[in-house]
Amino acid sequence: MRRANRRSSADGEGRAFSTPPRPGLSNTVMELRGVSKHYPGTPPVRALDEVTMSVAEGELVGIVGASGSGKSTLLNIIGTLDRPTSGQVLIEQTPVAELSDAGLAGLRSSRIGFVFQQFHLLEAATAVDNVATGLVYQGVRKGLRRSLAKEALEKVGLGHRLQHKPPKMSGGERQRVAIARAIVGDPAIVLADEPTGNLDSQTSAGIIDLLRRLNQDGSTIIIITHDPGLAASLPRRVTLTDGRVSDDNVSAPVVDEPASDKSPAWIRGTS
Amino acid sequence: MKLKKNRAARRRSSVHRSKLLPGDAVATGTQGLRSRKGRTLLTAIGIAIGIASMVAVLGISSSSKADLIAEIDQLGTNLLQVQAGLDTSGTASKLPKEAPAMVRRIAPVEEASSVSALKAGVQRNQYTDDSNGLDVLATEPQLLSTLEATMASGRFLDAGTAGLPTVVLGAVAAERLGISSPAGAPTVQIAGRTFSVIGILNPTPLSPDIDRAVLIGNEAAGKYLGAEVIPTAIFIRANPTVVEEVRQVLSRTVSPAAPNEVSVSRPSDALEARAQVDQNLQNLLLGLGAVALLVGGVGIANVMIISVLERRGEIGLRRALGATRSHIAVQFILESAGLATLGGVIGTALGAAVTVVYARQQDWLIDIPAQGLAAGIVAALVLGALAGLYPATRAARLDPADAVRPG
Numbered sequence: 233m234r235r236a237n238r239r240s241s242a243d244g245e246g247r248a249f250s251t252p253p254r255p256g257l258s259n260t261v262m263e264l265r266g267v268s269k270h271y272p273g274t275p276p277v278r279a280l281d282e283v284t285m286s287v288a289e290g291e292l293v294g295i296v297g298a299s300g301s302g303k304s305t306l307l308n309i310i311g312t313l314d315r316p317t318s319g320q321v322l323i324e325q326t327p328v329a330e331l332s333d334a335g336l337a338g339l340r341s342s343r344i345g346f347v348f349q350q351f352h353l354l355e356a357a358t359a360v361d362n363v364a365t366g367l368v369y370q371g372v373r374k375g376l377r378r379s380l381a382k383e384a385l386e387k388v389g390l391g392h393r394l395q396h397k398p399p400k401m402s403g404g405e406r407q408r409v410a411i412a413r414a415i416v417g418d419p420a421i422v423l424a425d426e427p428t429g430n431l432d433s434q435t436s437a438g439i440i441d442l443l444r445r446l447n448q449d450g451s452t453i454i455i456i457t458h459d460p461g462l463a464a465s466l467p468r469r470v471t472l473t474d475g476r477v478s479d480d481n482v483s484a485p486v487v488d489e490p491a492s493d494k495s496p497a498w499i500r501g502t503s
Numbered sequence: 504m505k506l507k508k509n510r511a512a513r514r515r516s517s518v519h520r521s522k523l524l525p526g527d528a529v530a531t532g533t534q535g536l537r538s539r540k541g542r543t544l545l546t547a548i549g550i551a552i553g554i555a556s557m558v559a560v561l562g563i564s565s566s567s568k569a570d571l572i573a574e575i576d577q578l579g580t581n582l583l584q585v586q587a588g589l590d591t592s593g594t595a596s597k598l599p600k601e602a603p604a605m606v607r608r609i610a611p612v613e614e615a616s617s618v619s620a621l622k623a624g625v626q627r628n629q630y631t632d633d634s635n636g637l638d639v640l641a642t643e644p645q646l647l648s649t650l651e652a653t654m655a656s657g658r659f660l661d662a663g664t665a666g667l668p669t670v671v672l673g674a675v676a677a678e679r680l681g682i683s684s685p686a687g688a689p690t691v692q693i694a695g696r697t698f699s700v701i702g703i704l705n706p707t708p709l710s711p712d713i714d715r716a717v718l719i720g721n722e723a724a725g726k727y728l729g730a731e732v733i734p735t736a737i738f739i740r741a742n743p744t745v746v747e748e749v750r751q752v753l754s755r756t757v758s759p760a761a762p763n764e765v766s767v768s769r770p771s772d773a774l775e776a777r778a779q780v781d782q783n784l785q786n787l788l789l790g791l792g793a794v795a796l797l798v799g800g801v802g803i804a805n806v807m808i809i810s811v812l813e814r815r816g817e818i819g820l821r822r823a824l825g826a827t828r829s830h831i832a833v834q835f836i837l838e839s840a841g842l843a844t845l846g847g848v849i850g851t852a853l854g855a856a857v858t859v860v861y862a863r864q865q866d867w868l869i870d871i872p873a874q875g876l877a878a879g880i881v882a883a884l885v886l887g888a889l890a891g892l893y894p895a896t897r898a899a900r901l902d903p904a905d906a907v908r909p910g
Contacts, residue, residue, distance in 0.1 A: 308904040313823060334827045338519035341825020350909050352820040356538030368531065369825035371522030413824075425907075 259289040260325070261420045261452050262310055267319035269305050269475075279305040280316065281475040287421070287454060292447040295456045296463035297472035303456045304425065306472065310454065311344055311423050312336045324420050341369040345414030347424035351406045353398040359385055359409045360394045366413040384412040388442055404435035411442060415451060422446070422453045428462065440465065521825045523833070531830075532837025535810060536845070543842060546806045550846025550886070551853060553796030554879045558854025559861075560788040561875040566862040569870035571774060578709050579651065580771040581743040583750055585757050586736045588766040596764040598734045602757045603643075609756060611742035611749050616646040617734035618716075621724055625717045626692040627680050637676045639693055640716040641724035641732050649738045650707050657685035657702030665720025668727050670698045673714040674706040680717075691717065696727050709770040710738065799846060800886045807839050807894035811901075818898050819906025828899040835895035836888055843887020847880040854879065 263286040271277040279302045287293055297303045308314035309321060312328050321328045323343060328336060345366070353362050363381035364374070372380070385394055388408040398406050407427060414422050424443065428436035440455075440462060447453050455466065463469045471479035523531070536543045585606070587596045599605075603617040618640040624633025646652075647659040658664075659671055670691060672682060682689045682700055689700045698719065707713045724730045737757070741749040750769065754762040811818070818831055826834075855871050862869045 304908070308907075311823065313819075313907065314902075314904040334521065334829075335519070337521045337822065337825050337827040337830075339825075340823060341521045342519045344823075346820075346823040346907075348820070348907060350816065352816050352907070354534065354538070354817065356534070365821075366824055368527050369521045369523055369821070369827075369830065371524055373524070374526070 260286050261289050261323070262287045262454075263320075263322040263325075264310070265320040265322070267309060267316045267321060269302075269309060269314070270317045278475050280309070282319070283472075283475070283477055284319075285470060285477060285480065287452060289420075289452055290447070290450060291452055291468060292444065292466055293454045293468045293470060294463040294466035295454060295470045295472060296460060297458065299458060301472040302475040303458070303472055305475075307423055307425050307454075307456045310421070311346060312340055337369070342417055343420040345417060345419040345422040347407070347410050347414045347422065347427045349426035349429035351398070351410045351430075353406055353409055353413075355398050358395045358397055359390060359401070359412075362398070362409050363412045363416050366416040370417060380416050381412070384416040385409070387415070387446070388412045402435070403431050404438055407431060407435075407439050408442065411439070411446070415446060420452060422451055424453065424455045426457055427455060428457070428459070436462070521827050521830065523826070523830050528830075528833055529837060531834045533841050535814070535838045536841055542806065543845065546803055546842055547846035547849060549799030549802040550796065550843050550883050551799075551850035553792055553794075553799045554847050554850025554883055555853035555857065556795055557789055557792035557882075558851050558871075558875055558879045559857040560785060560792055562854060562858030562871040563861050564785045565870045565872050565875075566858060566867045567865070570862075570865075570867040573868055574708065575771050575774050578771065578774075579740075579743070580769070581741050581746045582650070582709050582770055583739040583741055583746065583753065584710070584736060584768050584770055585739065585753055586766045586768070587734075588764045591763075596758075596761070598737065598757055598765070600733055602734055603737055605756050606737055606739055606753065609749060609752060611745045612739055613742060614645060614649045614740040615737055616643050616649040617737045618642045618646065618713075618718075619721070619724070619730075619732045620735045621719075621728060621730045623694040623728060623730070625676075625680070627682075628690075629692055629695075635679045636715065637679060638712070638716045640713075640718050641721045641730065642718050643721060646713075646718070646738065647704075649740055650710055650713065651740075652707045652713070653705045655703045655705045656683075657700070659702055659704075660718065660720045664701060666722035666726065667720075668696060668698045668723060669701045669719070671702040671704060671718045672700060673704050673716045673718070675714040676717050677703040693717065693719070694728050698723075698727075708774065712736070796882070796886060800843070800890045803839055803842055803846075803887060804890040804893060806842075807835060807891055808897065810838075811835065811894050811898045814898075815901060815906045818901050819903050819908075822901075822903035823907055831901075832895040832899040835898045836891040839891025839894065840884050840887040843883040843890065844880060846887075847883025850883065851876050851879040 264283050267280055267283045268278065269280040271279060283306065295303055295306060305314065309316050312321070312323065315329070323339060326339070328339065331339060354365065357365070360378055360381045363384050364377040367377045367380060382391075382394060385391055388411050390405060390408050390412065393401065393405060398409070401409070411424075411427070414424075427443070428439050431439060443453055443455065455462075457463055468482045469479070470477055585598070585602070587598045589596060603615055606612055606615045619642070621639045621641055623639045625635070625637050625639055626633045642660070644660045644662060644665055655674065655677075657671070660669065670693070672680065677683065680691060682703065685700050685702055690697045691700060692698075704713065721732045724732050739749070739753070746769070750767055753767045754765040758765045821831060821834075855876065858871050859869055
């Protein structure tokens, strides 16, 4: 898979910058078509305004913007935690508008992995059990859940902390547990919302390295951040300004070889 | 290899559906309880108090009843009592003199003894009055065995003493006269004549009239008091298998001319009735227990609502991980039911313990109805599930995007 270096550019009339939809592209895992989200009020808040973008399999994308630019709303809509006021959201070509609340939950359970700024770990559960929670709503049996959780923890470098509980772990370790939980179900997209927001710079670098490595192994990852420095280190950056995509550029190819050749079978999901 | 195949299979599946295995639902529902042990225990105590009081009320009243029934069984249910009733004009009638002999002729009658109330008062000595509410009854020596009564001290009337100025005191009579033992030859005055006390009876629960009586022999009644001995009551021990049949023929046998003027009773029935009379009190106490239980239920609902507010992040996370609204609702209902069931188990154990301690103190038989214990736990479970309904609905309705938001 090769990706174009530049997806689109701003037009001369100063309209919001957006990537054109890429219908029919088989490896598009997420696509937004003219997505808007308005909140009623006086005046109404236009959190997202006609956002059109897509993310292909194997990409590592940073969505960057100032506070209030609509990043979190965008993440919630991509993650199907929220529905847009207008426009279309497609996850692996499935228009999510057609899905019921339970259908969306089903989609999230198997196709979307979340990493939150506040980790959202169960304090009383061990690392393995926290990661295994990521598979609970897929109906995976406990034994299999735990072995997959162990694999995922080894993958994020926490093979030696399997039985530790979050209060006994550092911030970086907790975020690694949260990342392991996000990838344990082998989702189509991993959404990371300010994953380094609660961490010091050195730990943050480690987390970004980990996400980059997981991406190189084949995971499609979208990172939401307000940190321009972090965004600059990512291969593709989508900049949000006042609910509109103001910039979308790819500075360097992310992967040179198809992910399926490089990544281990574990992450490709094939035997 | 197996893991890989499983992954591949899951990935191929085009329809994504959330699924929570029953075991995982229970584990998820009890996770909150396990991670907040102190709060769990304190909340459960509310329910435990309600359940404990209800179980204790049931257990204590059942133990008391069991004790009374055991006592009745021991006293025997084959004792019948015939008494002169009222005639058609409303005046007290008398039993025929030959009634005791006629009763003894009924085949299943094992034993019969008559007593005759004498119009005489009894005094401790000539300086005291006779307003002590005691009756003087003339009777036969076999009364002791008919009633299956026992002596507290001394001896009962026999063929010899029945014709002498001697008395045997019922338990209450002895107490009222201030005589605790025949030792020292105490005497009482009946109609101005001195009678020696030769024995004191133990209480006779089936015939409380005897407890309040001063008994003298029929012969002595005639000889020293000049009284005509006409039976006022006959105690009958019948064959236990045909008590009802004997009861039915008694009035006609005793008084063929006026069977309506004779009343026949079975004293054990009165005791059995006593076992039922505390039903109202029991209902009242059960009602109080139910109020305590209800308060416990409201406590659980309260704690669950707080729990939902505190755990917005967890709810949001679970929704993000693929939990449906129903999965979240089930989690909180199970948590609430689990909390109440814990209270129910503690409460039942506590109620049973209270019953055991109280029954031991009262020297009763211990009887804790098994269905009462089961009902205690089931009631707690149902109450918990109901108390959890509203908090669970609130949890399920949380907007997942709001719930995962920091703050």
